[in-house]
Amino acid sequence: MKMYELRKNRLAFLMFIFFTILFAACSNQTGSDSKGESNKSDTTDLTEKNRAPVTIKIAYAFGEESFHGRFDHIDEKLENIEIEYVPYENTLESLQEIYANNVKPDIIIQYNDMTPVKELDVIEPIDDLAVKHGLDLETLRPSLVAYIRSLDEDGKMIGLPDGSSHVALYYNKEIFDLFGVEYPDPEKSMTWDEVFALAKQMTGERNGLNYVGFEFAWGNTAAGAQMPLREFAINMTDPETGEFLFDDRPEFKQYFNMMDTFYNIPDIYDPETEGSCLFCEKRAAMSLASNLFLNEGMGDLEDQDSLDMLPTPVWADAPEITPYLGSSPMIIANYSEHKDEAFQVLMEYISPENQLEMVQNGSSASVLSDPAILEQFAVDNEYYKNKNRAAWFTGEPALYEETQSRWDIFVDIGGALKKLAETDIDVNTLMRELEEESNAKIQEAMSQK
Structure with missing residues (x-):
């Protein structure tokens, strides 16, 4: 009897040890999994999620x-x-x-x-x-x-x-031929001054039709006309105070002077056709426009054999910089x-x-x-087959290296350009009036905050 009890107790003890070890192992395994779960990388968690x-x-x-x-x-x-x-x-x-x-x-x-x-x-x-x-x-x-x-x-x-999007200088070889002007180098960016010099040569009447040598697509006082300004990638106003920066940044006067030169080319600007596309009517030798211009603006594909692209014009003192990308x-x-x-x-x-x-x-x-x-x-766009698509990639887009000013939207560049194009106002007066008009709008906007 004692031997039986001894064996019984020994078996119970061994079973106790077995289950203790098993429980510990399970606990350790569970603890290990929990610890491993907590140490998983975010990527692993995301995969599960x-x-x-x-x-x-x-x-x-x-x-x-x-x-x-x-x-x-x-x-x-x-x-x-x-x-x-x-x-x-x-x-x-x-x-x-x-x-x-x-x-x-x-x-x-x-x-x-x-x-x-x-x-x-x-x-x-x-x-x-x-x-x-x-x-x-x-x-x-x-x-x-x-x-x-x-x-x-x-x-x-x-x-x-x-x-x-990309911007390029589109040109019509037929109009260059009509005026006896040599085609520009398709691999080199012209300066704005060079473009306007060419434009002057091809603005005039031929065979009873009036031609212009250059236009900013869809309006010479519209958004496209601000592309030269986008090559500077700078604010017009201080982001915090709304203060005008024209006096501190000579780039703005440089821009308005250049646009004044353009508008003063005889017969280049006509209020009656402003906002239209003379290039689409084959009455403009060159046009600055964005991608898909040929299929969205020009119509029939078979009428486009004489059309091609040149690199975007640049400023002479920054010959590699094109408009910043938005x-x-x-x-x-x-x-x-x-x-x-x-x-x-x-x-x-x-x-x-x-x-x-x-x-x-x-x-x-x-x-x-x-x-x-x-x-x-x-x-794969049939309108750009055999066109100089490399023109889109000549130069480096400017870098906008400061916080964009929320007050710039109150500066009516388009209105100023229209005034510059249609009146005899000088650039200094134009800039002063633009600053005064814009400051009034900015102060009103600030008062409503």
């Missing part, structure tokens, strides 16, 4: 058809993410209405005016997200990165650029519960594969600095 389907809402201002053309294939590629279109009118009121309807876009593509996203304080800077997801911002075009950073007071990257930032909202997934969408949008597809038909210039992708711009 991405297994659950997520909807990313995008506020987009260019229509549903355009939206689907840009994002549907990304939607299909990212299996765990569904992309949803949110109509947006690119205004503060429109964004407020979206929120009032209890819709919260994860991404807002903000065109031109940053007031809506800044006023409502919904911007999530993406510098940290770029590091987290391994995106090297140096793969983007430097001018676009500088532009996006210039939109933030602290120089943060408030979003990724959704695209860009873009609509694709902004991740700071309230989004799916910032990582939203950034995945943006990364796929700027991926080399997607960018290549976008640029080949010429719908948008690449945001990437890779020459192999840049040079594919419009390669």
